Amino acid sequence: MNKYTVMATGLVLSLGLVAGCGSSEGDDSTTAKPKDGRSAAPAQDRATPEGPTYSGPAIPGLAAKPAWSLGPSGAIDLGDTFLFVKDAQGAYALGRGWEGEPIDGSVGTLHSADDPEPATLEFRDVKTGEVRKILKVTTDRVAATTWHDGVRAVAVFAGATTESDGLSAEKSTTTVTVYGSDGAELGKATAEGDTFHVNEGHIIEQDGEESLKLTPIDGGAAHKVTCTGQLAACGFDPRNKEIDGGQAHAPLITGTYAFHVENASTYETDPEQLVMTDLATGKKAWSTADVTPPTGVELDEDGKRTSGALRVLDVRDGRVLTAWGAGALSPDTWVTATYDIASGKQIGGSSTYSYEDEPADTINTEGSSVFTPDRTLAAARTKRGTAVWQPADGKEVWVQKDDEKKLKPLRFSPTGVLYGTTDADGTGGNVYLAVDGRTKKVLAKSLPEENIPLFTRPSGYGYISTEKGFFVFPTQS
Incomplete structure (x- = not known):
């Protein structure tokens, strides 16, 4: 086979x-x-x-x-x-x-x-x-x-x-x-x-260009997710488990919900919208069309967003973490905000960053961040380098200065250590660093790539796989 x-x-x-x-x-x-x-x-x-x-x-x-x-x-x-x-x-x-x-x-x-x-x-x-x-x-x-x-x-x-x-x-x-x-x-x-x-326990198959078929592995009726719009196309990216509807992206399935895209188009007659439905019933539970975009998102004279770029980054504890394109003329600038699912109201403030433009990276760079396991901190790769912020209220913790080497964040430890890379001087390679996620203090300035750990949940233990072996460590503050 x-x-x-x-x-x-x-x-x-x-x-x-x-x-x-x-x-x-x-x-x-x-x-x-x-x-x-x-x-x-x-x-x-x-x-x-x-x-x-x-x-x-x-x-x-x-x-x-x-x-x-x-x-x-x-x-x-x-x-x-x-x-x-x-x-x-x-x-x-x-x-x-x-x-x-x-x-x-x-x-x-x-x-x-x-x-x-x-x-x-x-x-x-x-x-x-x-x-x-x-x-x-x-x-x-x-x-x-x-x-x-x-x-x-x-x-x-x-x-x-x-x-x-x-x-x-x-x-x-x-x-x-x-x-x-x-x-x-x-x-x-x-x-x-x-x-x-x-x-998420479903077989996911392409069902025509505009739809995905979701069949529960443990039995039950199949569920269809369909995108609408002039250029509607629903795809599934297994690398990040997201639905791709054009300019809008979101987790296809998250818990008991599924997302689809409405008005998938590049013509901007109306901006694209992300709609979250109950996975079992198909009924709408939340939509970007029903909430007010955060401060920093440009609107036209009719009150519509000038950019169709939109992401849902996370859904948990009754809240939706979103990233909105700032405007039609600001393709790399995103505004991140959290909403309550039940009321549709924004929780806390918002964070606005101009992200590093990487055309070769089509997966999940712009408008995204890496998070601590408990979701109390997020790190974004911006044009200035790394910025660390709090998803709960949008408050910025720190951002790199112009005279610092730009750090690309990779992941956090449960205790808030941020691992990332900077460019090696004159070699075109990467230098792997560890910094304190709350203070920006450098904790290690040159680690082997294979020694950047992953972490399990809920134990918090870290592990690495090298040519010498597979090693599992307890975490430490």
Whole structure:
């Protein structure tokens, strides 16, 4: 079977799992059964693994020594567990080299093969490294995904082809099975071909140029998302899990809601609008057309926005975080504001920044920011460098000065350490830094790229994958 033509990332994952001996279930016969009924690993695998010793530089935001380590390997972060994959020869998958990976730097596809083959899934405790469950599967791809309401999960794919009998056409299908962080099966479905995505527990397929079809993996009626307008086109970008309607972008599915675009057009007869609907009923829950744009957004004599550029950056706790194009003649300037879903009223103030213009980056640069895990801080890459602000009230914490090297923010630690890059003098490369997100104090001015950590939720533990091994650290203020 050919590799998938649609590259799923972190959140976009189609899952297909076929266990050994032709079964469609994961075979966890290698696990013991404790008294509490949970599946567990054999006794020799349950202890904290004795991996390589960490000899790299101190990483601000992390403890000096890792809690545990393994040999060179990649992992899918499932929150309270890591998912590792071993091939038939017992080698750990590294999860590198797959196209279209998540923009946050995490692993999207961990294991892939041209045809289904035996593999072993290891679910290890984030804090201790102890194996919690083992599954034996037959698969051609294992990837990160999310279940309903953003719950982290793993997708196991298995493709099959029915050859032509001489008259009928050859037919290919893909079985998708989603597993939770404990290795329990959450849902399973089979779809034709392999040109689909999986996100938030749904199979996502293109349904004509203007619509997307969302089918729940655990059963239930399919939901269609349609964009309207003269140049309507609804696409799904698996790298950031957003719907693309032209100038407007938003998470396709976020919790119990889905977004679509109204008036997708470049003619500016009316600006584009983002509409959030109830995923189950299709009824409108919130729309940019029903709220007042924040101060700083240019309006014409009829009170309409002069720019159709619009983003929803986040939906949580009854609030919507938005970014609005400042005006038709200010294509790189965005105004960020938060709204209450129920009342439609703006909460707090707004932040206005001119973002670095990067035509080559079509994913999620302008109008966006990186956030601390608790969403109390955001860092934006502006034309002046990095600016740090508070999403709750729009208040600016700090912004770089004109005589400073421009910092490109990458991610935050749970304790507010901001990791980013500056340009290396005269070499065209990058220098990796760590700064205090609240004070701008430089904490480390030259870190190896592979030592910029990712962080799990809710534990807050940080982890890195290097050529020497996979290392997991407690966080540290």
